[in-house]
Amino acid sequence: MKIGIVGMPLTGKTTLFNLLTGQNKEVSTFSSKGTKNIGIAIVYDQRVDFLSSLFTPKKTTYATIEFVDIGGISPELLQKDKAEIFNLIQDVDVLLFAIRLFEDPTVAGEKDPVVQVENLICELLLRDLEVVENRLGNLKKSKKELTHDELIEEEVLEKCGQYLNDDKFLSSFEFTEDEIKRISGFSFYTLKPIIIALNLSEEQFRSNVFPRKEELNQLIKDNNIVSINICGKMEMEISQLEPEERQVFLEDLGLKKSGIERLCRVSYEHLGLITFFTVVKDEVRAWAIKKDTHAVKAAGKVHSDIERGFIRAEIARYQDLVTLGSMHTVKEKGLLKIEGKDAIIEDGDIINFRFNI
16 A cells, blocks of 8 residues: 655645654755655554464564655646656555644744645646546547547546536546546546545644634545544654653553554555455564455465465454464364355454465
8 A cells, every 4th residue: 555645835744754654854844846755654453463472473564554755735836846746646545635733933834724625635636637638638639530438438537527627526426337447547636545634733632622623624524535633743752752651641642542553544444454464484464455355366465376376265363363362272163264265355364375386
């Protein structure tokens, strides 16, 4: 999974990126258009910790998310600069809007959170509308008679154009499976899931009171966007604490997890992902897959050879293992399921793939 962090200049994008990935990229006082940072964030999962304590492997591997941090988007940017920014995050699966609410007189930039969200939404709509109009223009200018497929494509794109002109995201349109296939190559941004990280001050975070809260919440709801409150400054302090001190700090805030962990989890769930586990060759490992994935495709996530030579999947439920305490007892109780390639994998499944090539 790849998530693109976008936002207007000076909203805390790179701070979030550093916190998520453990990197230390420079936090600029100006828009760093045309550049990007790429890093990996670990999706911490207590189930992985339990499996690791039970099997004591040499290696423990959590699921991960790739984050892409790019320069700020603003109405003042030249069109070519905006195009460059969009190209940098064209292949991301999810867009993460960093919205600034904290107040700092030493930091310039747009301070109104509603304006920030509206500007980003507008930029996405305009970018997708430009793609639609360019393609429709090329089809209409064609000197050759359009093929059957091109006529269907033209019809679908005209629907998209009408929707975008009405200021509606394509993600709220009910496309058929065939229509989705026909427009998938355009990488429309308004088809991508969107998460908003509201970057609050510590006081705003503790009180849950911040400027234009009701209007902001309504805007988020109207556009079917998921949001999460986070305090970049406080998260930086939390990240520097020892694990025990960190937990005490979070409990004082009435939280079980840090904002960064919550953001990773929200991102994970918003994409419709689940986790299965493998315990092989002295490694406990978590794997992220889409919900309703078949066993054979899950096998391919581990290795293409396993998918190609798939024989069966031996599946134990995580909760059964927790309750019974050992895989041996799970087998004794008849709870180890032998499944074929069409079995649907469930969140928390512990799988041993049998294959032959």
